[in-house]
Amino acid sequence: MAPRVVLTGGPAAYPFRDFLTRASVDFEYRDDEGPEGVAVCTLDDGTCLTSPTLEELARHLGLYAQPSRDVYDFAIVGAGPAGLAAAVYAASEGLTTAVLEREAPGGQAGTSAKIENYLGFPEGISGAELAARARDQALKFGAEILLLRxxxxxxxxxxxxxxxxxxxxxxxxxxxxxATGVEWRRLDVEGVDRLLYAGVYYGAAASEAPGVRDKDVFILGGGNSAGQAAMHFAGWARSVTILVRGDALAATMSEYLCERIEEATNVSVRTHAELVRVDGDDWLRTITLRDTRTGEEEVLPAHALFICIGGEPRTQWATELGLAIDEWGYLITGRQALVAKPGHWPLDRDPYPLETLLPGLFAAGDVRHGSTKRVAAAVGEGAMAVSLVHRFLEGTG
Ligand SMILES: Cc1cc2nc3c(=O)[nH]c(=O)nc-3n(C[C@H](O)[C@H](O)[C@H](O)COP(=O)(O)OP(=O)(O)OC[C@H]3O[C@@H](n4cnc5c(N)ncnc54)[C@H](O)[C@@H]3O)c2cc1C
Incomplete structure (x- = not known):
């Protein structure tokens, strides 16, 4: 069957490849065709979009829904695991529900090539597929999912x-x-911003796997997301090198991933490695590493670098609203919020466990202070939030 979209345009096409991959839209990328540096999307109905916005492309694909009502019972910000779980439970329990997502469904989990520890999927499941299933389930119950908002x-x-x-x-x-989760922490290293999408990426960038066939790939970071990315690209690349500043992976990565990495013949771990520079003309050519023990620098040829160094919440807005946040910006909820910011809670009852200092505004998943950074935990909190929303709306609290 013909793909729904044929894409050309090199680095300029990356945001489209990423969006289509995460939105589970079938597409083909032709890196040797089309004008240099201009993203062109040719749809299966013959429509040709040159340098469109993501929103324009989404509209043409029927992925840009409009809200159907003026007021909803429940609005969910973020369509990661927490937001999608909340949408499934809320809509299935009769709440009029809108999900506002700035990108594609799935959040961080949606960028994972394979999630192996989520209950019910013994063979593992790709984040994009998990997200697509959750999205379909939420839509089935009547939730409205508004992408690119x-x-x-x-x-x-x-x-x-x-x-x-x-x-x-x-x-x-x-x-x-x-349920806005966290965003990749940015890396302040020479060349990274200039070569972004031209061989340098934040996250696992699952859409880029075919492009690294028989090439040398580097993954920066020692957490589970880095390990998953390494194993994913190992299926395509000639070599995958994980770069960590410490002296081992084990402290930061799950045992099952450490074992896989040890067994893989084309994956290696370089410890005591600090990235100091990336270079290239219109594409990444080399990376420069400094040995954290000796200070010695080494330049290595590289085709792609995936930066997986963890995330941070973007919650500046919460400060403006007077909510309680911790020193890293995570939202504090429930009774802990009363302690963190005394005198700001306006009601006689205490806040519900996932409620912020603003009655009716809840937080769930990775954005919440003290959350367990796991898909299952985010899903659980999303589900729990809905029962608390019912109590809030019924005014029984
Ligand atoms: C590569 C990778 C692999 C992982 N693998 C595993 C694994 O194998 N097992 C596991 O248990 N966990 C894994 N995790 C962790 C897991 O994915 C997260 O804990 C989980 O996704 C958190 O879900 P969330 O819904 O709280 O937030 P997120 O997944 O971060 O989703 C937040 C969503 O909110 C949206 N958003 C943010 N701000 C706004 C805004 N202002 N307006 C609208 N939308 C907004 C974002 O675009 C995003 O879609 C992995 C994480 C990564 C990055």
């Missing part, structure tokens, strides 16, 4: 919340769940 801030007003979106529109809801 970044929520910039929210304001309580007259018993509901106004969510202001980056496109200038707004959406109202009687209760809100913040």
């Amino acid at each position: 970044r929520v910039e801030r929210g304001l309580p007003e007259d018993g509901s919340f106004r969510c202001f979106l980056a496109d200038g529109s707004e959406l109202r809801a009687r209760s809100v769940l913040c």
Whole structure:
């Protein structure tokens, strides 16, 4: 069957490859065709879009839904595992539910090539497939999933919340769940910004696997996401080298991944390695490493570098609303919030466990202070948030 989209355009096409991969849209990427540096998307109905925005492409593919109502019972910000789980439970329990997602469904989990420790999938499942299944399940129950909608801030007003979106529109809801997770921590190393998408990527960038066939690939980071990325690219690349500053992987990576890495013949771990520079003309050619013990530098040829160095929450808006956050920006909920910021809670009852200091605004998943950074934990919190939202809406608390 013909793919729904044929893409050309080298680095300029990367955001489209990434979006289509994560949105589970069948596409073909032809890196040797089309004008240099210009993203061109040719759809299966013959439509040809030159340098479109992601929103334009999504509209043509029927992935850019419009909200159907003025006010929802429940708005969920973020369609990662926590947000999608909340959407499934909320919609199936009769709440009018809208999910606002700035990119594609799946969140961090959606970028994972293979999740092997989520209950019920003994053979593992790709993050994109897990996200697609969750999305379909939420849609089946009537949730509305609004992709490519970044929520910039929210304001309580007259018993509901106004969510202001980056496109200038707004959406109202009687209760809100913040399930915005974390974003990749940025790396301040010479050359990284210039070569972004031209051989240098944040995250596992599963869409790039075919492009690294028989090439030398580097993964920066020692966590599980780095390990998964290494094993994924090992199926395509000639060599995969994991770069860590410490003296071993074991302290930061799950045992099952450490074992896989040890067994893989084309994956190696380089310890005491600090990345100091990446170089290339229009594509990554070399990386420079410094040995953290000796200070010696070495230049190595490289075709791709995937930076998997963990994430941080982006919650500046929460400060403006007077919510309690910890020193890293994670949202503090429940009674802990009362302790962290005394005198800010306006009701007689205590906040519910996932409720922030603003009654009716909840947080779940990785964005929440003290959360376990796992798919199952995010899904669990998403589900739990819905039962608390019912209590809030019923006013029984
Ligand atoms: C590569 C990788 C592999 C992993 N593998 C595993 C694994 O094997 N097993 C496991 O248990 N865990 C794994 N994890 C961790 C797991 O994916 C996370 O714990 C989980 O995704 C957290 O879910 P979440 O819904 O809280 O947040 P996220 O997954 O971070 O989702 C947040 C969503 O919110 C959206 N968003 C953010 N801000 C806004 C905004 N302002 N407006 C609208 N939308 C917004 C984001 O685009 C994103 O889609 C992995 C993580 C990574 C990065």
